[in-house]
Amino acid sequence: MKFLPVGFWGEHGAWAMVLTSLGAGLVLGWPPSWQAWLLLPSAACLVGAKGLAQRTRRTGGGWILLASFGMAGCAFALPAVLAAPLPFAVAAILIGPFSIVYFWFADSPRWTRSLFVEVAGTLLMAAAGPLALAASRPRAPEDMVGLWAALGSLFLPGVLRARMRKDSSPGMRALAAA
Numbered sequence: 001m002k003f004l005p006v007g008f009w010g011e012h013g014a015w016a017m018v019l020t021s022l023g024a025g026l027v028l029g030w031p032p033s034w035q036a037w038l039l040l041p042s043a044a045c046l047v048g049a050k051g052l053a054q055r056t057r058r059t060g061g062g063w064i065l066l067a068s069f070g071m072a073g074c075a076f077a078l079p080a081v082l083a084a085p086l087p088f089a090v091a092a093i094l095i096g097p098f099s100i101v102y103f104w105f106a107d108s109p110r111w112t113r114s115l116f117v118e119v120a121g122t123l124l125m126a127a128a129g130p131l132a133l134a135a136s137r138p139r140a141p142e143d144m145v146g147l148w149a150a151l152g153s154l155f156l157p158g159v160l161r162a163r164m165r166k167d168s169s170p171g172m173r174a175l176a177a178a
Helices: 012-028 041-061 061-081 087-095 095-104 113-126 130-135 141-163 170-178
Strands: none
Touching: 012 041, 012 061, 012 130, 012 141, 041 087, 041 095, 061 087, 061 095, 061 130, 061 170, 087 095, 087 141, 095 113, 095 130, 113 141, 130 141
């Protein structure tokens, strides 16, 4: 995959959250439906587009590659969104407006690294697992909500820890763990 720009691979935190969430949804909805399996290439394309958005907005080049990854990610996710119950489909559709706003301000590291954007992005990335579960077992809304809450509570301390001063003191570790 040497032809892909560096921005595609630079999103290590997003890759970890999306793949962990998606993996949890696939395991809990075992055996996953074909719509749920399509979320894997969708997640890869959308995380790649997230990394490419910053590079494209800051350099002014790479628009076609960015648009290709964004459209492919949406196309792969569409069957899962259509198979999910309405509340989860709406939550998945919220990724679109968030992505557009993120792209619009991607040339500003101050905005893309703001607490609101990181928390909202984290909660939307945690939605990959419940969406995979919804595509496989649409009649289990309590499980989907529980999975989303569990993944959100797993990922949000990492956002706060990344924002804290890089201090290895026991107090800082306890605060991040709490």
